[in-house]
Amino acid sequence: MIDPVPSKKSFSTNILDWYDLHARSLPWRSPPGVRPDPYHVWLSEIMLQQTTVATVGPYFEKFLKAWPTVHHMASAPLDDILTAWAGLGYYARARNLHKCAVVVSRDFGGVFPDDLPSLLSLPGIGPYTAAAIAAIAFDRSSTVVDGNIERIISRLYRINTPLPAAKKEITKKAAALTPEKRAGDYAQALMDIGAVICTPRRPNCGTCPAAHACAAFAKGDMEKYPVKAPKKVKPTRRALVFWLQLPDGRVLLRRRAETGLLGGMMEFPSTDWVEEAVEIEAALDSFFADERREFFGEITAGDLVRHTFTHFHLELQPVVVHVDEPGRPDLADGLWVRPADFGNYALPTLMTKVVRAVTDR
DNA sequence: AATTCGGGGAA
DNA sequence: TTCCCAGAATT
Numbered sequence: 001m002i003d004p005v006p007s008k009k010s011f012s013t014n015i016l017d018w019y020d021l022h023a024r025s026l027p028w029r030s031p032p033g034v035r036p037d038p039y040h041v042w043l044s045e046i047m048l049q050q051t052t053v054a055t056v057g058p059y060f061e062k063f064l065k066a067w068p069t070v071h072h073m074a075s076a077p078l079d080d081i082l083t084a085w086a087g088l089g090y091y092a093r094a095r096n097l098h099k100c101a102v103v104v105s106r107d108f109g110g111v112f113p114d115d116l117p118s119l120l121s122l123p124g125i126g127p128y129t130a131a132a133i134a135a136i137a138f139d140r141s142s143t144v145v146d147g148n149i150e151r152i153i154s155r156l157y158r159i160n161t162p163l164p165a166a167k168k169e170i171t172k173k174a175a176a177l178t179p180e181k182r183a184g185d186y187a188q189a190l191m192d193i194g195a196v197i198c199t200p201r202r203p204n205c206g207t208c209p210a211a212h213a214c215a216a217f218a219k220g221d222m223e224k225y226p227v228k229a230p231k232k233v234k235p236t237r238r239a240l241v242f243w244l245q246l247p248d249g250r251v252l253l254r255r256r257a258e259t260g261l262l263g264g265m266m267e268f269p270s271t272d273w274v275e276e277a278v279e280i281e282a283a284l285d286s287f288f289a290d291e292r293r294e295f296f297g298e299i300t301a302g303d304l305v306r307h308t309f310t311h312f313h314l315e316l317q318p319v320v321v322h323v324d325e326p327g328r329p330d331l332a333d334g335l336w337v338r339p340a341d342f343g344n345y346a347l348p349t350l351m352t353k354v355v356r357a358v359t360d361r
Numbered sequence: 362a363a364t365t366c367g368g369g370g371a372a
Numbered sequence: 373t374t375c376c377c378a379g380a381a382t383t
Contacts, residue, residue: 048378055369089367126380146378191378200376201372261366310366349368
């Protein structure tokens, strides 16, 4: 029999019973009955923002080994954090991670706050992460709403309002189901269910502990939910990227602006990323002063690098330029690095693609 | 309310 | 290819 409005008690009891039997074992998850370290919970939750469990695993271990406590992390240079974060994406998370560590270490004596308003005041912690830390690390009864839980709730109630407009309604429905006790286990249970059972496509309703209460399951239109606003098409931007190499083999790196796309990360110099087609000779002339061209030796091209960001595609044409000396004034803001040492620098995946395209792996 | 932030795995 | 992922900050 379908219960279109599940009661809080029966619903959460079902979910928690399922969790006791089927909880996944994850690197940041403590054994049953053991309160996890809030530092670990915080670190994992920041990394897990818009990032899959499988991707986060190795990074979480690496960070914990490099910085065992929030004090260690707060004492580290931001560049070390960015270098360790390289490849994870959304680099504002790494910058805010460091900011947050400094605040917790300096202003909170290294102790993470357990209440929502204090958590929300910290850099990089928004509604989801604040609720998750409060519930998982401190056993507070807070309502956690991530992408998994949005999907579960929108199917339970067949919510036809498209996301993100439906966020408020979904949060309200979710709050009505949140138990007073074991809210952390309950939240993690729902996220496990979302990842393993209530999947975006072809959900495994046969094994779902909430199927009896699910309106979408009753109607058989689970995949229609959650309804989402249509997404925009991504334009393609293009540029030349320069592999400037000295006779001794060192290559020029420089640091990007502190904010914005790939903020604070290292890069190979490039022309502006534009939607128009790139004329190579004209781009070379605009990037290097004409009178400088005579100092360059042979110029060759690497394989085209394709990369997709959140809101545009990028095509970078690598240009290998052999440079006679490092002291050139127009290259003064860079850093000459041996490719063997690139691992010591905060190179985002886009730039490691450039390395591969030029060195032909 | 919309846009800006990466990158990878699954279908 | 397209979609989505334990979202937050900015405009």
